[in-house]
Amino acid sequence: MTKTVMNNTISVDCVIFGFDFEKLNVLLVDRELKDENNGEELFSDLTLTGNHIFENESLENAAARVLFDLTGLENIYLKQFGAFCDPGRLKRPNDQAWLRASGRDPESRIISVGYYSLLATENVTLKWKGRNVKWYPVSEVKDLAFDHMVILKSALQALRRELLHEPIGFELLPEKFTLSQLQKLYEVVLDVELDKRNFRKKIARMKYLIALDEKQKGVAHKPARLYMFSREVYEKTRKEVLDFNI
Amino acid sequence: MTKTVMNNTISVDCVIFGFDFEKLNVLLVDRELKDENNGEELFSDLTLTGNHIFENESLENAAARVLFDLTGLENIYLKQFGAFCDPGRLKRPNDQAWLRASGRDPESRIISVGYYSLLATENVTLKWKGRNVKWYPVSEVKDLAFDHMVILKSALQALRRELLHEPIGFELLPEKFTLSQLQKLYEVVLDVELDKRNFRKKIARMKYLIALDEKQKGVAHKPARLYMFSREVYEKTRKEVLDFNI
Structure with missing residues (x-):
């Protein structure tokens, strides 16, 4: 995939589910923001894994790229389950501060397309550009940055529905x-x-x-x-x- | 819904299905392009009904607006079924000519979020800003502008699947x-x-x-x-x- 210009308006978020024989987990990243003057932590909260798409890249390829960058795995089960574009989705104070700090227009509209992915936790080694990414039990996730809680709930609903009708559970097992x-x-x-x-x-x-x-x-x-x-x-x-x- | 600025990158397309007791129909619009010098028709082909979103508008509201503008009906069954953003989706010659003629950058990336809607054909009176919009039997639609054939097929797949598991068929009946x-x-x-x-x-x-x-x-x-x-x-x-x- 040629890396060219990023599209500032279109992004993908990956809800990466993992099963460890005991609970359903989801991969989350620590979105830490430090004060640029004194390096003190302003806040630290969690987001789903995601990225903007490149101008010449399809949504599917962008989602596969996020997954590959995280796990080194290719050809993983990935399913689009929704597009998220509520006008208020990036408007909470932490979100606005984070957008400003990362050089973006906090007023601009960003659409995110959600993909969920299924992994057997034991198959995965995590690495993501030095960022702090970890498995969290889905049942214990109570709040996330941006509208990622809405996206996570929507992914879980899609997964449950799919599991009732298609043999996708095996993707979560060795x-x-x-x-x-x-x-x-x-x-x-x-x-x-x-x-x-x-x-x-x-x-x-x-x-x-x-x-x-x-x-x-x-x-x-x-x-x-x-x-x-x-x-x-x-x-x-x-x-x-x-x-x-x- | 306050009308403000349009978002140039984000649009919705509505696949409006209607049932007339004999066949499944879909609402399509004639995308006619005339030569700006002599008024001669350059081409005429069909698209789904859709529009860009307003900067302060949700995807759902944009889809409901398209449906309202077309039929005068509110609270109609609307279901999001996919996001479409293939890099080549607007690249066919007619699409490029149409984008140029309507003052858009033919190189820009536009994401479209698809919604399907269900109506009993006999309940509907159509009107859309003087544009030529009509019911067509789904089984006879062989080609559409942009990637709308892909979107239509995807909508039909989503409808079939939903119909097997939810009582949505009644939306298509009086x-x-x-x-x-x-x-x-x-x-x-x-x-x-x-x-x-x-x-x-x-x-x-x-x-x-x-x-x-x-x-x-x-x-x-x-x-x-x-x-x-x-x-x-x-x-x-x-x-x-x-x-x-x-």
């Missing part, structure tokens, strides 16, 4: 996983408790879930059987259902 | 309708043929579909019973289902 880990994933993302027996029944209907002749390693006792997701079987067996699931 | 009209709506939008008996079985489970003590008027023989959609019953009986419909 290649091999146990059925308990899969159940936990659904419970955590959808914020529900599932009955194990019912869950196993539903699972049994998923032909694309392949039982391996292999067991969990590194657990003290009763290692569970490992499974894999087969996209090939999924694509073959998938059918458009008219179920009026309403 | 207040009272027959079960055959409802079945035809699903068949036309989803591009499938449905078995009448199976369809009636599914319908019987929809508690929010209220049978009226009233029959169709103005039909030659065997007038069918009329039904209504009750949003109140829907909201009460709705439950979040974990169905792994995949």
Whole structure:
């Protein structure tokens, strides 16, 4: 991707979800602002990861670039879920101070297009131009800079909806996983408790879930059987259902 | 909505779907360009309905404004389904000529946020600043200006998906309708043929579909019973289902 001129009006924000077998996490960056005279910290708060697009770059490529710069990973699951352009989205005092400090017109309108991305936390090593970027449990995030709380909630809603209808949960798991880990994933993302027996029944209907002749390693006792997701079987067996699931 | 300055970079495009009991239609505008010297028509092609946003206006309000200017209707179903910003989206010769003629920089990047809207065709009277706007059957639209064909296809995909999971089809029907009209709506939008008996079985489970003590008027023989959609019953009986419909 050729780096040329940035477009000042159009940006992407990436809501990068990670699952660690216990909770759903999101990658956030510390937006620290120091006084330019004495170097004292004026404030420190958290934002989603994002950037402006280059003039010759598509939205998808910009989102993939943010993700690549952060994780070194390519071909990661990325899904556009909304455009955010409320007239007041950059108007809180910290946001205005930050825009001024970074040489931007605080009055200008910036549209952000949201992408969410799914990762198995254990696969990722983080690095971002020396900036402080970390995983935070989604359930503990109460406030973010700009309108990023609105964007995060919207991403979570889109993820939940997608998870009910498409086999995207596997993007949040390592290649091999146990059925308990899969159940936990659904419970955590959808914020529900599932009955194990019912869950196993539903699972049994998923032909694309392949039982391996292999067991969990590194657990003290009763290692569970490992499974894999087969996209090939999924694509073959998938059918458009008219179920009026309403 | 106060009219102030337009934002040159951010626009909305509305994909306004209408159903006439036979086919799914979309509202398109004739983008005519005349030679400024001799008034001869240089070209005439079709676009979706859309506009730039005002600097103090939200995306939603801009989309509602376009819809109001066209139909005089307020509180119409409007759903954001995507942001479109491909670097080449305005680069075809006609698009470039049209941008120049309307005093814009043909090199500038414009992002468009798509909204789709649902109407019962028979409820609508069209008017748009003397511009030529008409209903066209979606299945017959083969080419549009800019990237509007991409936007239209994306809207149709979003509508189909939504129709499978939410009771939005009623937005495309008049207040009272027959079960055959409802079945035809699903068949036309989803591009499938449905078995009448199976369809009636599914319908019987929809508690929010209220049978009226009233029959169709103005039909030659065997007038069918009329039904209504009750949003109140829907909201009460709705439950979040974990169905792994995949």
